[in-house]
Amino acid sequence: MTNRNILVSIIEDDDTIRSGYSFLIGNTEGYEVVSSYSSYDAAAHKIASDKPDVILLDIEMPGTNGVDAIPRLKKLLPHAHVLILTVYESEKLIFEALANGASGYLTKNTPSAKIIASIKEVKEGGGPMSINIAKMVIRSFQKNKESPLSKRETQILEEISVGKSRSQIANELFIDLETVRSHIKNIYLKLNVNSRADAIKTARENRLI
């Protein structure tokens, strides 16, 4: 069997950048640019017939933005991989993009060779990320070391964050219901909130849990 080219579509509103990518990828052995569009809206009705393996997608675009475009592209082309290529490094955008089905996330300062390699990687089921993105993702797993909460309080807040009730927590930690209550009260005091939802929100924002 012969390895066929990796078919790439590009959706990027900046003409210069789009031509640049197109030139770069089109002139690389084993890669083929099947189409390029200046927005998702321009691509929507045509990209399905292009049958790309990988879609390079910008986030900042007129009309439908990149993040919202991902699930639509996945619906049009269930087997295509979406590789985000953008200048944005906001944690929110990155996670939204990944949650929406992006297979990788590169920033625009990524060297050409890495872009080419990432397209192949993504086609083969990998998940390429720029180092700064990987850093943010890793950091998102790490807890804040300067938590105002004690160990026990953190533990209880974690139970709360998975939907446990007071009595469930009391049972699992082998302590009295009242003790759980007083811990929760102290948690609320420290976080300056007065509901489970707010406590969870504040804790997540500050990586306390």
Add this chain to the structure above:
Amino acid sequence: MTNRNILVSIIEDDDTIRSGYSFLIGNTEGYEVVSSYSSYDAAAHKIASDKPDVILLDIEMPGTNGVDAIPRLKKLLPHAHVLILTVYESEKLIFEALANGASGYLTKNTPSAKIIASIKEVKEGGGPMSINIAKMVIRSFQKNKESPLSKRETQILEEISVGKSRSQIANELFIDLETVRSHIKNIYLKLNVNSRADAIKTARENRLI
């Protein structure tokens, strides 16, 4: 100013692998192996004075395992970066390691050049990951496409997962309290559970939310 060498400590129980890394890194310009140990327990009392910039850490080890070793190492050497180098690819271990403060996660099939580059990357605040690890991490952000839950049900379960009460959900979605209730009942039916905690657990396990 002159760039000083990157100081590396290695904690790895396999003698052969340890010497291999030691040789590889020690013979690379700009890198210096300041110490190597066959376990965390062996390193515990001495590594602080080695003052490494980066610690290469194995997960599978006699005595204190790698995951538990991370926070202790971070306590001994708050400014050192821990780079996991292991054969394990279990999602649980990866996330535990990252949550415990690991700065990067490489699998042992990583080519030498990539290991060397990753040590530098980690020292400069990056977050290197093997492609297969990045893939798992990315997948962990992505929802299951074959959810038994409807869009609305998923939305409501997400609200529940952040600790919202029925009435809070009703207010935010502009629907009646009773409607929220009936959605929740349907969610419980579909997931075969009968509590918020179980629903959240099942949903998280199946990436429904």
Add this chain to the structure above:
DNA sequence: TAAAAATTCACCCCATTGGGGTGATACCAT
């Protein structure tokens, strides 16, 4: 276009929960 699924709402029941207040004891670690 007809059937199936999703979304919406209603009213029954009732034990449990959640949040607020106040206070107390014991154990640590600095």
Add this chain to the structure above:
DNA sequence: ATGGTATCACCCCAATGGGGTGAATTTTTA
């Protein structure tokens, strides 16, 4: 020995959560 932590107690009461049953309407899909 003083402040933070962890434990428990009892006051109050509205709201919540979970279970049952049924039904109208809209949307999606076959």
